[in-house]
Amino acid sequence: MTVELTFDQFIKTVCPQRNLDWRKYRRASRRKVLARIHELGLSGFSDYAEYLNRNPGEASALPNLLRVTVSRFFREKETWQDLATTVLPLLFFRRATSGKILRVLSIGCCNGEEPYSLALLWKAGLEAQFPENRISITALDVDPDCLRRARKAVYARKTLREVPPELRESWFEPLREGYRLNPVVSRLVDFKLLDLLSDPIPGGQDLILCRYLVFTYYHGELQRKTVNKITQALNPGGILILGDKEKPGPETRSVIVPVSGAKNSYIAVN
Ligand SMILES: C[S@@+](CC[C@H](N)C(=O)[O-])C[C@H]1O[C@@H](n2cnc3c(N)ncnc32)[C@H](O)[C@@H]1O
Incomplete structure (x- = not known):
């Protein structure tokens, strides 16, 4: 029995x-x-x-x-402050000579909170700071329901709790069922279905956010293989962003090295 x-x-x-x-x-x-x-x-x-x-x-x-689908706007605000003040300016300066479009991926984008946070950084300041540049943000997830919600861009108040008040007032419209992100911002993100475990990742990226996925749920060989796949999609000097609770272990320490002065940011050593 x-x-x-x-x-x-x-x-x-x-x-x-x-x-x-x-x-x-x-x-x-x-x-x-x-x-x-x-x-x-x-x-x-x-x-x-x-x-x-x-x-x-x-x-x-x-x-x-088994996948877990939890996210929120500007999750872990120090990472977003460092993105706005250090990582993105560095990448835009580099792009000023090698081409004008900065290519960004959010892998495991959930309901869009993460790629839209990036689009908000662009619209709320970086666009004016780097008028010569443009940004292309592609957001990927294996869950079609998440992508459907992401494209709708309507969120419950609790998902917005880390959004700075001035951004919430300027870029979100209060509705009965939540808050709608201004289409000027939501239009900047292109959502696509992708299974990180089996599909190829589009290459030529300057920045990849992959937070609370590979370094949270995967171990050993599974983690090593997916991290290699991600770093190969980055341009030389491209940057990978992880979550506060995610630290590269022995399997991946040789392929990504921390960027000094920017929390949770790693340069791929291709
Ligand atoms: C815990 S959420 C993290 C969301 C966001 N990155 C953040 O940090 O707030 C993990 C996301 O990864 C997605 N995911 C899980 N396995 C995946 C896979 N094999 N390929 C693409 N996305 C995956 C889930 O559907 C979920 O939306």
Whole structure:
């Protein structure tokens, strides 16, 4: 007789062997796994753990099934201050000689909060500071529902809690159901469906934001492979931005080095 696993026991069993950090998965991941169990007509977590062992295709899709979709505008404000005052000016100065468009990717863009924060930095100051330049922001996510919400650009108040008040007043319109980002800003971001684990990443990027994805949920070989893929999409001297709680480990320390004076910023050593 098999003893039925709880969700916690299930993730502690299936995650480590697949280079996933079980401690990071929340209630929403449990709901997604239960829906998948139901869809497959299986009896519960134990049954699904066995199914994963027998089906490599299902196992390689597990990181995406468990994915967590939480974000907010200007998450971790020091990173955004350093982007506005150090990282973006550095990249724009460099671009002044090598071409005028600065190319940016947000990988794991969730509902658009992260790429729109960048677009707000551009509209609220950098555009006037670097009138010769332009910015191209592409935002990628594996979750079609996130992309749908991102394109709608309407947000609950709590998602805006770190937006400086003057930006909120100038660029968001209060509605009954939340706040709509001004289309002058939302038009700057191009959203696309992409699975970081299986799709190629568009190359020639000057800046990539990949926060609370690879360095939070992936370990070991899975992390090393995806970080290599990301750094290869950067131009020489291109910069990768991570989250406050994400620190490169031994697998990736040789491919990304910290930028001094800019929090959570790393130069790719290609
Ligand atoms: C925790 S959220 C982080 C959002 C944002 N980067 C931030 O820091 O606020 C992780 C996002 O990565 C997306 N994601 C997970 N696996 C992915 C994959 N394989 N390819 C692309 N996006 C993925 C999820 O759908 C989710 O929107």
